[in-house]
Amino acid sequence: MKNRFFAGMAPVAVLSLSLSLFASSALADITIGVTISSTGPGAALGIPLKNSVELWPAEVGGEKLKVIVLDDAGDPSVATTNARRFVNDDKVDVIVGSALTPASIAVAGVAGETSTPHLSCSPVPPTISKGKWTFVMPQDAGLIARNLFAKMKADGVKTVGYIGFSDSYGDLWMGQFKAIGEQYGLKVVADERYARPDTSVSGQVLKLVAARPDAVFVGASGTGAALPQIGLRERGFAGKIYQTHGAVTFDFLRIAGKAADNTIFASGPAMAPEALPDTAETKAEGMAYVTAYEKRFGPGTRTQFGPHINDAMAILKKAIPVALKKAKPGTPEFRAALRDAIETGGPFPASQGVFNFKADDHLGLDDRAVVLFTAKNGKFEITK
Amino acid sequence: MIATFLIQDGVTNGAIYALLGLALVLLFSVTRVIFIPQGEFVAYGALTLALLDGGKVPATTSLLVCFGAIAFLFDLWSMRRGTDIRTFLRSLALNLVLPGVIYGITIVLAPLDLPSVAKALLTILIITPMGVYVYRIAYRPLADASVLVLLIASVGVHLAMMGLGLVFFGAEGLRAEPLADDNYTIGALMVSAQSLCIYGATIAIIVGLYMFFERTLLGKALRATAVNRLGARLVGVRTHLTGVTAFTLAAAIGAVSGVLIGPITTIYYDTGFLIGLKGFVAAIIGGLASFPITAIAAIGVGLVESFSSFFASSYKEVIVFGLIIPVLIWLSLSGGFHEEE
Numbered sequence A: 001m002k003n004r005f006f007a008g009m010a011p012v013a014v015l016s017l018s019l020s021l022f023a024s025s026a027l028a029d030i031t032i033g034v035t036i037s038s039t040g041p042g043a044a045l046g047i048p049l050k051n052s053v054e055l056w057p058a059e060v061g062g063e064k065l066k067v068i069v070l071d072d073a074g075d076p077s078v079a080t081t082n083a084r085r086f087v088n089d090d091k092v093d094v095i096v097g098s099a100l101t102p103a104s105i106a107v108a109g110v111a112g113e114t115s116t117p118h119l120s121c122s123p124v125p126p127t128i129s130k131g132k133w134t135f136v137m138p139q140d141a142g143l144i145a146r147n148l149f150a151k152m153k154a155d156g157v158k159t160v161g162y163i164g165f166s167d168s169y170g171d172l173w174m175g176q177f178k179a180i181g182e183q184y185g186l187k188v189v190a191d192e193r194y195a196r197p198d199t200s201v202s203g204q205v206l207k208l209v210a211a212r213p214d215a216v217f218v219g220a221s222g223t224g225a226a227l228p229q230i231g232l233r234e235r236g237f238a239g240k241i242y243q244t245h246g247a248v249t250f251d252f253l254r255i256a257g258k259a260a261d262n263t264i265f266a267s268g269p270a271m272a273p274e275a276l277p278d279t280a281e282t283k284a285e286g287m288a289y290v291t292a293y294e295k296r297f298g299p300g301t302r303t304q305f306g307p308h309i310n311d312a313m314a315i316l317k318k319a320i321p322v323a324l325k326k327a328k329p330g331t332p333e334f335r336a337a338l339r340d341a342i343e344t345g346g347p348f349p350a351s352q353g354v355f356n357f358k359a360d361d362h363l364g365l366d367d368r369a370v371v372l373f374t375a376k377n378g379k380f381e382i383t384k
Numbered sequence B: 001m002i003a004t005f006l007i008q009d010g011v012t013n014g015a016i017y018a019l020l021g022l023a024l025v026l027l028f029s030v031t032r033v034i035f036i037p038q039g040e041f042v043a044y045g046a047l048t049l050a051l052l053d054g055g056k057v058p059a060t061t062s063l064l065v066c067f068g069a070i071a072f073l074f075d076l077w078s079m080r081r082g083t084d085i086r087t088f089l090r091s092l093a094l095n096l097v098l099p100g101v102i103y104g105i106t107i108v109l110a111p112l113d114l115p116s117v118a119k120a121l122l123t124i125l126i127i128t129p130m131g132v133y134v135y136r137i138a139y140r141p142l143a144d145a146s147v148l149v150l151l152i153a154s155v156g157v158h159l160a161m162m163g164l165g166l167v168f169f170g171a172e173g174l175r176a177e178p179l180a181d182d183n184y185t186i187g188a189l190m191v192s193a194q195s196l197c198i199y200g201a202t203i204a205i206i207v208g209l210y211m212f213f214e215r216t217l218l219g220k221a222l223r224a225t226a227v228n229r230l231g232a233r234l235v236g237v238r239t240h241l242t243g244v245t246a247f248t249l250a251a252a253i254g255a256v257s258g259v260l261i262g263p264i265t266t267i268y269y270d271t272g273f274l275i276g277l278k279g280f281v282a283a284i285i286g287g288l289a290s291f292p293i294t295a296i297a298a299i300g301v302g303l304v305e306s307f308s309s310f311f312a313s314s315y316k317e318v319i320v321f322g323l324i325i326p327v328l329i330w331l332s333l334s335g336g337f338h339e340e341e
Helices: A002-026 A040-053 A076-088 A101-114 A141-154 A168-184 A202-210 A222-234 A250-260 A283-297 A307-324 A332-344 B002-031 B038-053 B059-078 B085-109 B116-142 B147-169 B193-215 B217-227 B229-234 B239-261 B271-285 B291-311 B313-322 B324-334
Strands: A030-036 A063-071 A094-097 A118-120 A134-136 A159-165 A187-194 A215-219 A240-243 A264-267 A371-376 A379-383 B183-186 B189-192
Touching (some): A030 A076, A040 A063, A040 A222, A040 A283, A076 A094, A076 A101, A101 A118, A101 A168, A141 A168, A141 A240, A141 A264, A141 A371, A159 A168, A159 A202, A168 A187, A168 A215, A187 A202, A202 A222, A202 B291, A202 B313, A215 A222, A222 A240, A222 A250, A283 A307, A307 A332, B002 B189, B002 B217, B002 B271, B002 B291, B038 B059, B059 B085, B085 B116, B116 B147, B183 B193, B217 B229, B217 B239, B229 B239, B239 B271, B271 B291, B271 B324, B313 B324
Parallel strands (some): A030 A063, A094 A118, A159 A187, A159 A215, A240 A264
Antiparallel strands (some): A264 A371, A371 A379, B183 B189
16 A cells, blocks of 8 residues: 555656756756845844845846745854855855854855855955955945944044944954044043843943943944943933944834934934935835835834845846846856956945945945934934 | 942842742752753743733743643643543643633733733743643653753753744844832932842742742652652652642743843843853852752852953853852862762
8 A cells, every 4th residue: 555655656756856857957047045044143133134035026137036045043054054055956146145244254155165156144354355256235344433433523522432242243343443443533441342132231331431431332233232222321321322233223212212312323224215315326225125125024124134135136136137148047157247247237226325346345335325313202313 | 339339230130040040959959950941931921021011912822822732732642541531631721721711811911001010920820831831841751861861851942942932022122111110219329129129029939939848748749859759759749740840830930030130121032041041050059959059159140240241341251151160170079969860
């Protein structure tokens, strides 16, 4: 009985297997591998990215898109496995991801080794963004820092207390202070660290307040950035507080409540495309993305991170047709042509900025990719 | 002046760690389980309270129903060789009716703007039965396994509960409303009503546990199981019953800790683990056996944490978890700590 069942099933299995082989080899679809941290410590960043992939179009340049999304849990070794799977088994034409820096570095390694274009959705260190095959979607820390520091200078800030995550994100911003802080006349008088799951930052906050800085700079992301914000206001710190673009989420405002008022945030324009002037190059893409995203996932669900996925597609939409003229998808020639098209085909107006890559600049963004917000009554308002 | 703030902060956190440490010692001594997911009960408790504050029905209620249903299936499986109607009805009541009733109560009460104490009690009511089901699903089939197997099962339960937390609560943190909003000034100290609640609840639970172990038959049965499992069985203590009781107590303590800590910080689906680990440091210092030493050590952990966050914030976790090393060296040198088998 059992045997007969299997005997009956075998041809079906062979047929379906050969059908699927046929399908993947005969139709030259464009295959995109996306590895995202939708669980683990980067889930708050990864989930909006994963959601945004759902908004991608079904075809680009007349070719069908085949998108494979895998979860890497923010773990570099899983990200490496995912990237290898994309290249070896799925023969992808481009890899997108990941949401966390360590995982993106891992993906960039595989991309460089296998000559596959890679669009990173998290900032990466300069050694990685110099790589031939990797392009970076988010604003790099230097760009954001220059804008925030200029704002601090304009506000008359001379001494700064720093508090940030005790990880590479926290080090990143402290590094900016060390590198270019002096140019803006900023002196760091306290350097404190905490971890996102900490239950209290009272010790660090007391030390900050005791150092009497003009302003406090918080190098943290998501709702984790709200902990020192609340702590500082509870201890009666009256100076200005500056937050990075990692903290620009509605969850932050919800958690911090009144304590968030008058805080300055750097952000990408995609958080508030409505408030941009009609002349802004980022307005059209930003409006389209935010409208589609909030229609699907509910009002007030937009984030700083999701647009990077949209921007990756905005770039691909322009670059793929160029590459298609040179080679067929699924071949090394197409991957090389796509890489060249991304590097030289700019400018690409997208939701978070206008990308204009060059051979020696795979960050591609300029000041159009940064806006400054002030939090007022539970809302972000654009500020000058 | 700064020192008083730091001491106050350390004692507040230490009190929470003390509750967790006590729950860990209780579970280990009665069931030999090193219960890593204790922190998850805290996170579930805090997140449930935060959602109730928002007038929403917390996902933990449907999770509770699922847990109950799975536990019921486990019971059915173990009853497959025939059973009497009373066992069946008891299982039905405990695993299906109880979570159903709690689900109903929550749906009715959640949209009403309850006083915060009622929300806290509702949270504890939702979380506590989870201990029963976690025991039934993960640990009861392994009741006679070695400590190592139970520890590995704990890691599995921890990962499963954390994953469920991510699915049900999302990746972003939540913060609950405080039970009481007032602040009191005592000399130079400003004491918030919430931290008074924490001290009060911790002391009440410690006293309650003491009374339970000293005065009630069930408590004495738990102690007997803790001293010698086989011996307790021989004199007629039902070790499954003591196991269930210990897990229920642990879940309740976890829920209370969650209700207490939810309003003073932002809680994420994965915060519980770190809080639980700090309770674990205290429990280790107490040799996983002594309640009073664990409680005192927990306050010590809180103080060390708050002072190190002031003087060397980058090395805070290193200092806190480094505490465990000299203790382990001392315990292993003095040879006072032996595994049961």
